[in-house]
Amino acid sequence: MNAAIMSSHAIELPPLPYERNALQPVVSENTLNVHYGKHHKTYVDTLNKLVVGTEFADMPLDKIVKATAGESDHTAIFNNAAQAWNHTFYWHSLKPNGGGEPPISLKRLMESSFGGVADCKKELAQAATQQFGSGWAWLVQDGEKLKIIKTDNANTPLTQRVKPLLTIDVWEHAYYLDYQNRRVDYVNALLDKLANWGFAAENLGK
Ligand code: MN
Numbered sequence: 001m002n003a004a005i006m007s008s009h010a011i012e013l014p015p016l017p018y019e020r021n022a023l024q025p026v027v028s029e030n031t032l033n034v035h036y037g038k039h040h041k042t043y044v045d046t047l048n049k050l051v052v053g054t055e056f057a058d059m060p061l062d063k064i065v066k067a068t069a070g071e072s073d074h075t076a077i078f079n080n081a082a083q084a085w086n087h088t089f090y091w092h093s094l095k096p097n098g099g100g101e102p103p104i105s106l107k108r109l110m111e112s113s114f115g116g117v118a119d120c121k122k123e124l125a126q127a128a129t130q131q132f133g134s135g136w137a138w139l140v141q142d143g144e145k146l147k148i149i150k151t152d153n154a155n156t157p158l159t160q161r162v163k164p165l166l167t168i169d170v171w172e173h174a175y176y177l178d179y180q181n182r183r184v185d186y187v188n189a190l191l192d193k194l195a196n197w198g199f200a201a202e203n204l205g206k
Pocket of ligand 1: 035039087169171173174
């Protein structure tokens with residue numbers, strides 16, 4: 001990449017790792033058209049406008065999130081950057097024909113941290129269901145243990161001393177077209193049929 005392109009670099013909307021109809025019937029093509037094509041794209045487009053002429057203009061996305069977290073002068077940049085990062089992580093947390101048995105490395109940690117795969121899923125589903133208002137539920141690694149955490153709005157474990165492994169978006173825009181107010185049905189269907197445990201296992205130790 002030449003210097004001119006580097007200096008005018010923009011954060012890009014990453015391609016979805018599957019077709020927009022690939023998560024049906026759990027998540028509809030209609031939802032992905034709006035959620036990825038409108039919401040995620042808008043976070044990226046807004047971020048690119050906000051960072052013009054700032055110290056963040058040439059930073060990679062994860063650096064922008066970390067540099068603006070908790071900085072009251074940069075709330076809008078943080079919100080759009082963190083949402084851009086969280087959404088890419090979310091798309092990779094899902095896959096067609098997901099769910100099922102996690103890879104052995106992850107399964108062992110689920111057993112030692114929660115009792116078993118079912119207990120881990122139950123705790124993650126509870127966090128996703130109980131998050132009040134907009135936010136995210138996360139499976140994270142904290143040293144030798146796995147934990148479940150919730151973050152509100154754009155907040156993200158990327159800025160915390162834990163490693164994110166898998167996330168569920170529980171903003172209403174993630175499920176309202178398909179499930180209306182039934183967040184619990186969305187969460188359980190996602191975990192049973194779309195959870196990308198291989199992606200979660202790849203994130204261990206990173
Ligand atoms: Mn979302």
